[in-house]
Amino acid sequence: MVMKKKTIAATRPRRTGAETQAPAESSDAASMFDPVERSPAYTKVSSAIEHKILSRALRDGDVLPAELELAQQFRVHRSTVREALRQLESAGLVARPPGAKRMIVSRPEAAKVASGMRHALVLHEVSFVDVWEAMMVIEPEVAALAALRRTQADLAALTQTSEAFRESPEGDPDSVNIVATFFEQLGAASRNQVLVLAKQSLTQALAPSLARMIDTVPQARTRITDAQRRIIVAVRDKNADEARKWMSKHVRDFKRGYEVAGISPDTPISV
Amino acid sequence: MVMKKKTIAATRPRRTGAETQAPAESSDAASMFDPVERSPAYTKVSSAIEHKILSRALRDGDVLPAELELAQQFRVHRSTVREALRQLESAGLVARPPGAKRMIVSRPEAAKVASGMRHALVLHEVSFVDVWEAMMVIEPEVAALAALRRTQADLAALTQTSEAFRESPEGDPDSVNIVATFFEQLGAASRNQVLVLAKQSLTQALAPSLARMIDTVPQARTRITDAQRRIIVAVRDKNADEARKWMSKHVRDFKRGYEVAGISPDTPISV
């Protein structure tokens, strides 16, 4: 167990070196050689594992081998494995159940993906209208689908959420979350995971400024309550057109609210 | 070395045990204590940096301090910093320009976000119809927006791409990429970053199976060519309704293609 390490270090072909000077003697505009891809070991390790996960050789819930064992299998140092694991962890492909030692393979949750998208939106200084526009595209259709596919349980959940919103006190900072939940449940009722994923990012991105809006515009609460009620009725009656129509109004109202609140539609969304 | 552990074990409040029996004598279902949050240092470091980036104290293009310096500032070991950096790297918040030493702050590219979403879709075994349904929701509207907002350059790009597709040889494995490019450019023309992000994931997710479909169904190529032509005309004329209509047909055709190719709509999309 002592000499193994030496052997490895000697075997390992100090990765770089012969690559940098190649381009010097290429003919002209069209280069003769493609830049050689030099990727650090931690990337190699992480993509190896990632591949196993995506190809479902490792399935959701499987326990990953211990770091040391991985290190031995890949013939790299444990630190290297750990760096790889951090990549996968932040991608949501592996996770550690609270208070567990080993990592398990997991599929990225909607919230995780959404937050990645939210980061992108924030950093690209996407404006409120852009998000709103996307909502105008997606939400009404989702509502329509939900109306067609909802189960009794979906309906109950929606009703309860709407109830909760109606009863939430005036300045309750939690109100927005309830509104978000309503959207989320509608997504769930649409039985389309893809749309749910896309939607969630939007609501997440919008939430902070929406909160301010609701607190500023007095009519906001009643308008939201009203829209929710209409949507619920449409969903209950499996009336896709109505659902679409009211969701459309509902989302459109958001923009109105922003205008009334004096928030410019071009304000970039923020954290 | 023997009694140290004893002391520790005694001090440590055996977390799990305490929780499980708490509900026994508590008033009812709600447990009395929240689980204490224990997060490793690498997470703390990475969220500290993440926060600085999202709040734009660190802006796109800024060079991060060297690992050693970060380690000193955070008072942790360099390895710990590196683990944190890997997290940020895989989130796309920092990146290293090819052949550069220091890391720079960057905003997650559309492709990055899209691939995160694609992972999620694959692992959740989302079926082809789900993706297709989402496309049916998004793409026509994007086309409509594109028609309204396209510039001359957008139009040129679209035309060129469509041209490229028409000229691509029969079994060319690159054909799908050209189709994808067409969608992407249309997204760009819509001037809505949010929709672009959402779209891209869908096209990415669909691409592999789409490739098979195109190769299997003989009529596919002409139908695609035709649809593209119509869409381009509509976009040229700034005719939103026509653009929407033809994009709708175009996407619907995909499903038809799958049916003809004998691919079940419930096939989960794969890598």
Added chain:
DNA sequence: AATTGCCCTATTGTCCGACAGTCCGGTTTT
């Protein structure tokens, strides 16, 4: 029998220290 206390082992989180390979900017040589 169920609970509690104690110990051991496998593993993780973190740290130290080291070194080769490479990038970069300045210096010397041609």
Added chain:
DNA sequence: AAAACCGGACTGTCGGACAATAGGGCAATT
């Protein structure tokens, strides 16, 4: 001035260490 050279600053990776803890097993206790 262009080319070759050089030393410092960093990164990538490694070897090695150690404390803390999750998980089990075993024994003492209720």
